[in-house]
Amino acid sequence: xxxxxxxxxxxxxxxxxxxxxxxxxxxxxxxxxxxxxxxxxxxxxxxxxxxxxxxxxxxxxxxxxxxxxxxxxxxxxxxxxxxxxxxxxxxxxxxxxxxxxxxxxxxxxxxxxxxxxxxxxxxxxxxxxxxxxxxxxxxxxxxxxxxxxxxxxxxxxxxxxxxxxxxxxxxxxxxxxxxxxxxxxxxxxxxxxxxxxxxxxxxxxxxxxxxxxxxxxxxxxxxxxxxxxxxxxxxxxxxxxxxxxxxxxxxxxxxxxxxxxxxxxxxxxxxxxxxxxxxxxxxxxxxxxxxxxxxxxxxxxxxxxxxxxxxxxxxxxxxxxxxxxxxxxxxxxxxxxxxxxxxxxxxxxxx
Amino acid sequence: xxxxxxxxxxxxxxxxxxxxxxxxxxxxxxxxxxxxxxxxxxxxxxxxxxxxxxxxxxxxxxxxxxxxxxxxxxxxxxxxxxxxxxxxxxxxxxxxxxxxxxxxxxxxxxxxxxxxxxxxxxxxxxxxxxxxxxxxxxxxxxxxxxxxxxxxxxxxxxxxxxxxxxxxxxxxxxxxxxxxxxxxxxxxxxxxxxxxxxxxxxxxxxxxxxxxxxxxxxxxxxxxxxxxxxxxxxxxxxxxxxxxxxxxxxxxxxxxxxxxxxxxxxxxxxxxxxxxxxxxxx
Ligand SMILES: Nc1ncnc2c1ncn2[C@@H]1O[C@H](COP(=O)(O)OP(=O)(O)O)[C@@H](O)[C@H]1O
Ligand SMILES: [Mg+2]
Numbered sequence: 001x002x003x004x005x006x007x008x009x010x011x012x013x014x015x016x017x018x019x020x021x022x023x024x025x026x027x028x029x030x031x032x033x034x035x036x037x038x039x040x041x042x043x044x045x046x047x048x049x050x051x052x053x054x055x056x057x058x059x060x061x062x063x064x065x066x067x068x069x070x071x072x073x074x075x076x077x078x079x080x081x082x083x084x085x086x087x088x089x090x091x092x093x094x095x096x097x098x099x100x101x102x103x104x105x106x107x108x109x110x111x112x113x114x115x116x117x118x119x120x121x122x123x124x125x126x127x128x129x130x131x132x133x134x135x136x137x138x139x140x141x142x143x144x145x146x147x148x149x150x151x152x153x154x155x156x157x158x159x160x161x162x163x164x165x166x167x168x169x170x171x172x173x174x175x176x177x178x179x180x181x182x183x184x185x186x187x188x189x190x191x192x193x194x195x196x197x198x199x200x201x202x203x204x205x206x207x208x209x210x211x212x213x214x215x216x217x218x219x220x221x222x223x224x225x226x227x228x229x230x231x232x233x234x235x236x237x238x239x240x241x242x243x244x245x246x247x248x249x250x251x252x253x254x255x256x257x258x259x260x261x262x263x264x265x266x267x268x269x270x271x272x273x274x275x276x277x278x279x280x281x282x283x284x285x286x287x288x289x290x291x292x293x294x295x296x297x298x299x300x301x302x303x304x305x306x307x308x309x310x311x312x313x314x315x316x317x318x319x320x321x322x323x324x325x326x327x328x329x330x331x332x333x334x335x336x337x338x339x340x341x342x343x344x345x346x347x348x349x350x351x
Numbered sequence: 352x353x354x355x356x357x358x359x360x361x362x363x364x365x366x367x368x369x370x371x372x373x374x375x376x377x378x379x380x381x382x383x384x385x386x387x388x389x390x391x392x393x394x395x396x397x398x399x400x401x402x403x404x405x406x407x408x409x410x411x412x413x414x415x416x417x418x419x420x421x422x423x424x425x426x427x428x429x430x431x432x433x434x435x436x437x438x439x440x441x442x443x444x445x446x447x448x449x450x451x452x453x454x455x456x457x458x459x460x461x462x463x464x465x466x467x468x469x470x471x472x473x474x475x476x477x478x479x480x481x482x483x484x485x486x487x488x489x490x491x492x493x494x495x496x497x498x499x500x501x502x503x504x505x506x507x508x509x510x511x512x513x514x515x516x517x518x519x520x521x522x523x524x525x526x527x528x529x530x531x532x533x534x535x536x537x538x539x540x541x542x543x544x545x546x547x548x549x550x551x552x553x554x555x556x557x558x559x560x561x562x563x564x565x566x567x568x569x570x571x572x573x574x575x576x577x578x579x580x581x582x583x584x585x586x587x588x589x590x591x592x593x594x595x596x597x598x599x600x601x602x603x604x605x606x607x608x609x610x611x612x613x614x615x616x617x618x619x620x621x622x623x624x625x626x627x628x629x630x631x632x633x
Contacts, residue, residue: 052527072530079531085524089546098542099532146532 002063002186003028006047006048009058011044011210012026018044018221019210021058026203031180031187033195036207037233038182041192045207049188051075061151062153078147079156082163084139086131086146091118096145099154110319120179121145137168142182144176155180156208161196173199198222206230231277231341237305240315242276243345252276253341256311260290262340273345280305280318285325289332294315294325306331376486384608385447389603413424413602423603427585431606433570433580434563437502437515440551442517444503445510450540452511453518464511471508478504492574505576506559513558515517517551518544546628553621564611581607 011019014071019041022034024034034042047053049060051072060067065076082323087095093114100110113203114277118124121141140160147155157176177200188326190198198202206213206221206229214226231239244252244260245305252260260276268274290317292308306317306325310333318334325331342351390398392409417423451457452464479594486497521544526582529539545552574583585607588600 050527050531052530072527073533073535075531079528081528083522083524085522085528087525087529087543098488098529098534102533102538146528152530186624 003009003030004047004154004186004188005059005061006045006245007061009048009060009061010056011041011048011053012056012200019048019056022210022212023058024212024215026186026188029179029184029186029292031200031202033188033197033201033203034188034190034203034205034207034275035233036190036192036213040207042192042207043158046158046188046190049154050077050079051080051131067333076150076152077154077156078150078152078158079158080147081145082159083313084131084143084163085158086139086142088131091128091130092123092145094141095131095142096149099146099150102323103228113151114145116147117145118181120148122174133258136164139173140164140172141175144179147240151185153186155187157193159188160189161191162193164337166311168184176200196234198234204234206233208233218297224350225341226345228275228277228350229260229351231343235278235279237316237318239277239279239341241343242313242315244272244274244276246272246274246276254311254313256313258311263338267351268342273349274351275345277341277343278335280316283317283333284336285317285319285323285331286334287332289334292331292333294327294329294331296327297325314333315324339341353381357559358595370560379632387601387604388584390597391605395598405533414606417599417603417606422576422579422584424585426579426581429495430580430582431610433498433502436499436559437506437563438504438556438559440499441506441510442556446508446514446545446548446552447540448507448615449511449514450544452515454523464515467508469510470504475505479568479572482569486573486581492573493578495578496573497573498566498570498578498580501528501573502559506562509558509562510555513555514548514551516550549621553618557580557618560614561611565606 002271006022007024008023009019010017010019010021016340022041022045024032035047036042044053049062049067051070052065055068062075075168087098090098096114096117097110100113103137105113114127115124118127121144123138123141123145126134126138127143128332131142132140135223140163143160159230161172164172171194176189189196189200202216203215203216205215206219213228216224222232225234225239228241232241240256242260244254246262247253247259248270250262252258252262252274262276290310292310294306294308296307298305298307303318303320304322306319308315308331310318315333317331343349344351391410392415393404393407394410397404397407407477415539454461455604481495482501483492486492486494486500491497497503525547526536526539529543530536536540566580567586570580570583571586574580579605585600587604589597589602
């Protein structure tokens with residue numbers, strides 16, 4: 001096990017720079033999730049840690065060792081790919097022991113490791129099968145088995161669950177998390193799914209367009225997003241963001257002239273353009289408040305999502321109690337105390 | 352109106368028609384082969400009977416003649432050595448080259464690949480004379496090696512072409528996974544890539560073998576009596592004072608064809624499609 005440090009790392013393909021100086025520190029034994037929209041450079045960063053991509057600039061360390069010029073085979077890492085990349089001409093057991101055979105591990109030790117991994121992952125009855133005889137979830141487990149027999153310094157996962165159906169995804173999420181708690185191996189996990197990030201991570205690294213937007217624990221990031229991007233990316237349904245300007249006296253006003261309640265702030269100047277953020281779950285429906293016209297009501301059973309318009313801007317409200325609202329109704333919304341986020345309109349930074 | 356296409360009787364009829372059509376097609380394709388087989392089983396008199404004989408007692412005298420000729424076993428062994436060597440050499444050189452074309456984006460890649468194919472576009476006769484001159488200068492004329500090199504020149508582009516396709520279709524993640532597992536590029540190639548590309552090897556070796564086994568032109572120019580191959584030997588049936596020896600020619604033709612047919616038949620069993628299925632999602 002080891003910590004991983006990424007220091008001002010850059011990656012360019014030809015003239016196009018896709019990672020613009022990224023720094024992060026992954027502690028020993030930590031489960032870190034790199035999350036961000038598709039194309040933001042998560043896989044590229046992970047592959048640089050694995051040694052599958054050259055490093056254009058900056059330093060990557062695994063433990064105390066600078067690994068910039070070290071081949072993947074010498075990095076003592078294990079990686080689970082999005083498409084699993086199982087060796088199709090080998091049985092499950094051979095797939096898992098390929099690395100051990102290359103290392104020249106003794107037969108008894110190999111058998112012991114396979115037995116252990118197979119027991120952890122529930123693969124004991126499948127050891128003689130070939131990958132094509134397995135279901136998606138089983139292949140996923142074999143890919144993980146291949147990683148854990150190695151006992152590597154670091155586990156790397158690149159969107160390992162995105163080929164599974166929704167139900168299996170939730171199940172595997174729990175299994176991976178449980179596996180990490182049992183083995184305690186430093187893990188870097190890439191996903192575009194913020195729910196996976198929130199549920200699995202000790203620490204989330206939010207990326208966009210080749211830069212890191214914010215690093216923190218899931219709840220820190222949820223409670224204190226650094227900017228508009230993080231605020232809208234983390235949390236589901238995502239945060240409501242309303243364009244408005246500060247009009248003093250603890251109020252902000254939308255273009256349509258609708259007043260949004262605020263705690264008075266000395267830091268704001270009159271008429272300053274801001275983005276008013278409030279999470280759907282922090283809005284309640286009351287007798288008075290921000291007027292909104294209901295568009296669609298989506299009951300999910302345990303909670304109800306109400307999509308509405310404040311002036312010409314969209315808001316989502318999440319309510320747990322059952323209530324009779326219908327499209328076309330006007331409802332009045334009250335933000336809970338201390339649930340308002342204000343962002344600078346130009347820079348997107350939280351004020 | 353009821354649609355009758357799906358009724359069981361119609362379907363049976365359809366199947367029967369398909370089989371009839373296929374049988375006719377196979378007969379058309381196999382007719383020359385059957386004709387040659389027929390000739391090889393006739394005596395000299397029967398060969399020239401007019402109108403042709405369609406029913407006769409087959410004789411194996413032509414086969415006995417051919418197999419007891421002093422030069423047949425030698426030519427057979429020459430052909431075997433030359434063809435096998437050409438196939439192995441083409442695969443050993445071609446597969447790594449194809450891998451490089453498939454995986455490394457080196458400068459001039461597409462130009463080189465095209466250049467390789469140009470070799471296939473040339474009519475073989477165009478390179479025959481220059482090759483002969485070169486081999487003579489190198490002291491290789493009339494050796495088996497010269498024929499092997501000539502065949503390799505023509506089968507190499509074929510191997511590279513076929514194997515490149517196979518290698519490109521194999522997911523890169525399989526190799527990357529092997530590297531992370533501790534394999535060198537070479538180990539990953541031999542342990543992961545080669546086993547998965549087996550159908551490609553089989554297809555390529557069948558084609559190369561046929562190219563080499565059946566060649567007459569290069570062997571005729573580049574070999575002598577000691578190193579001549581079967582097709583060259585067969586030509587001598589045409590030469591005697593007694594005119595064309597049809598029986599000998601067709602019997603040896605059948606004997607020459609047999610090993611390639613047998614090889615291809617067994618090799619084709621390895622051409623299983625979907626060997627790589629299960630590697631990635633699917
Ligand atoms: N081999 C490559 N050549 C050129 N551009 C690439 C290559 N691989 C990735 N990119 C670009 O780098 C960016 C980041 O890609 P990637 O790391 O795969 O994103 P993510 O995993 O976050 O979806 C994308 O814009 C992608 O187009
Ligand atoms: Mg990716």
